[in-house]
Amino acid sequence: MNNTMQDTQNTMWIDNREVPIEGERNVLEVARKAGIDIPTFCYHSDLSVYGACRLCLVDIDGRGVNASCSVTPEPGMRVKTNTKQVRDIRKISIELLLANHDMNCPTCVRSATCRLRELAERMGIEKLRYKPVHTPRAIDRSAHSLVRDPNKCVLCGDCVRACHEVQGVGAIDFAFRGADSAVMPAFCHNLDAVECVHCGLCATVCPTGALTPKPEIDAVWADLDNPQKVVVAQMAPAVRVGLGEYFGMAAGAVTTGQAVAALKAVGFDKVYDTSFTADMTVLEESEEFLNRLNTGGTLPLFTSCCPAWVKYVEQYHHQLLPHLSSCKSPQQMFGAVARKVLPKHLPLEEKELVVVSVMPCTAKKFEAKQEKFNKDGKPEVDHVITTAELGLMLRQVGLQLQNLEPESFDRPLGFKSGAGVLFGVSGGVTEAVLRYVVEKVQGKPLEQVDFHQVRGEAGLREAVVKVNDTEVRLAIVQGLANVEAVTKQIRDGVCPYHLVEVMACPGGCVCGAGQPHSFNPAARRERTKAIYDHDRTMDFHKAQDNPELAAVYAEHYGEAGGHAAHQALHTDYQHRRRLHELDLTVTDSDQEDKVQVRVCVGTTCFLNGSQELLRKLVHYVERTGLQDRVEINATFCMENCGQSPNVRVGNTHIEHCTFDTARDALTQALNPDISSGFAVSP
Amino acid sequence: MQQTTVRNFEKICEILERYERNPAKLVPILQAVQAEYRYLPKEALAYVATSLGLPPSRVFGVATFYAHFALEPKGKYVIHVCDGTACHVKNSEGLVKAIRKKLGLSKEKNTTDDLLFTLETVSCIGACGLAPVLMINDAVHGQMTPDACATVIDKILEEEKEA
Incomplete structure (x- = not known):
């Protein structure tokens, strides 16, 4: 790139206009400052740069077509935002998204503020050249706060990054690959069964109607x-x-x-x-x-x-x-x-x-x-x-x-x-x-x-x-x-x-x-x-x-x-578990009257040694030949983290559990007639 | 679903220790866990996520992204039929058909009910000189024919019966 002349001036050229570079992180921001609204789904100034939607493409002299969100502005850089090639690529991107979109715009709460609809209009797309391939997916209305409609998702990842980077939660992420890619909570769960805090930042950054506040009108x-x-x-x-x-x-x-x-x-x-x-x-x-x-x-x-x-x-x-x-x-x-x-x-x-x-x-x-x-x-x-x-x-x-x-x-x-x-x-x-x-x-x-x-x-x-x-x-x-x-x-x-x-x-x-x-x-x-x-x-x-x-x-x-x-x-607060229905069965038995032992391996109990406790219990059950009568589970959070480690033997909940107390409780549960305090001999 | 055993659980803990509970080592950790269970049970994924301090959604995302990872149980013997160009022109499709017929599998059903065999196709295992080629777990079988597939499977069934 020939930038010897402008090196000292710290300016760049956008569509033949000289624009100063004033600490912008990328070419996209410089262009926006110059009054050019470069289209984008995945660029959000509060979030990390992702470069996935390929709509913010510009032609940079000497470098060819690049995503402007991902290029650092340099003095003397010459950028064209509106070449035929750039226009064509952007248009095709939108057309491909539309071919896989559920297109129920009249009944979509975001139709008036939908970025996809707006860009389709801006690109002058009047009919769909590609065969629609959209297959409907289930809409998640489980939460009181938000509705998640994967049929309207354009996979820009704004919601994923907002949840992860701004809120530190990460309740949703990309899952699967290629044509199956989708943004969803872990294990295809619904929003109400995961760690979503219902802030709705995902809906705020969503360019379409894939994540919206749940109406109660x-x-x-x-x-x-x-x-x-x-x-x-x-x-x-x-x-x-x-x-x-x-x-x-x-x-x-x-x-x-x-x-x-x-x-x-x-x-x-x-x-x-x-x-x-x-x-x-x-x-x-x-x-x-x-x-x-x-x-x-x-x-x-x-x-x-x-x-x-x-x-x-x-x-x-x-x-x-x-x-x-x-x-x-x-x-x-x-x-x-x-x-x-x-x-x-x-x-x-x-x-x-x-x-x-x-x-x-x-x-x-x-x-x-x-x-x-x-x-x-x-x-x-x-x-x-x-x-x-x-x-x-x-x-x-x-x-x-x-x-x-x-x-x-x-x-x-x-x-x-x-x-x-x-x-x-x-x-x-x-x-x-x-x-x-x-x-x-x-x-x-x-x-x-x-x-x-x-x-x-x-x-x-x-x-x-x-x-x-x-x-x-x-x-x-x-x-x-x-x-x-x-x-x-x-x-x-x-x-x-x-x-x-x-x-x-x-x-x-x-x-x-x-x-x-x-x-x-x-x-x-x-x-x-x-x-x-x-x-x-x-x-x-x-x-x-x-x-x-x-x-x-x-x-x-x-x-x-x-x-x-x-x-x-005033009110009080409770511990909440983040993962539901995900107990890890460590030993199992077919017998009907087996005693169920559940050892919490949620974060706090884990830090307080529940893994070792679990290990000892498993060895104890094996050593004493009780495998047929006992089922041991590792479970995630009993919502009692203040008293960790927590163990449940049958219906008995044990706080601050040690191996000895768990063993005694197990003995008691297996032999209800005898008093606790000693272990069964093998 | 296949149960976690004491050994599995100990092994997961061991794997996590080996990688120092480093979230950057998620992929090798999942590989190691899968080697243990032959697939990734979601309970194990949740346990890995908790231990690494990652959101479960991220671990699930990684586990569903790579074709190598399976979230459904796989058979004890995983048959990988190579369908790269060389094998394809040498009739790898005939091998797939023969194996499906032999094991009662179909396009939708890749694993036998007894969890003994899983059939998958892969795009080139880099042994084009042996085309058509397949792997059963770590063993490579070159210049295969539909009949030879049946023979190899019979042999495994025989061994399993004796064991």
């Missing part, structure tokens, strides 16, 4: 149509800065009043604000934090608002469960508060009340369906719809958001401070808690309520806030993979933080998978800015200043952090 319409029901809505903070985009407004347009009007227009009886219970969360979590700080409790305190994060801890870091704040998330607090406050306030019969959440999030759908929030068959929150689903409902009745007259939230559960609104962004919970904690510790009104040191875009941010003579050290994490640095510090006993806020979605809730689909890279920043601007316009900025909240406490819960509040507004 029909169930909501059914309750709205039912005259026996009083249907109330709670709207999360992030919804008000996202809904406008669904109707073509600019990213970050604040449409609070119109969103309330929209909910009223589709038939909700009352519209409340999840920010009210976010304020409540501030009080409860701050009290919990101060209590732990003052009494030497478990620190750092992890926030617990993000259900994807909570499931992540439950699956991967059971030993850190005590770090999680016991506060319910604002969504679940709202459900609990609504069921307590509204029957008397409205008034209505308890059984008439239906609580619907409007959330920017798919994990909230999963959260609301959990058994622990679903006591006696009555869930705290009945249905969870996303921001985009609300937009769709509005369109179903034939209304445009722009044309609605703004309305106010209903009271008392619709009144909030700016603190409760901040929950929509990464760093917001921390800032809201600081506004309470600093004021309370200093014992005088907080003048400067903005804590700019906790704001920002990095995946792991640190901040120190001085309160009197104490330094409060904070960490803010977005993207679950980023939390591993903190969990390692805790394991190694060197974690410096007092409070760690974690949100699964990069950007926080404003960028949740339930928000209207956007390919606008500026959306995250605009929505975040809108939340901070919104806070600035509010009358109150501190949760403790919310008078309606104070009244609800006074009437129903007493002190924040007190006994009644704890009963209603």
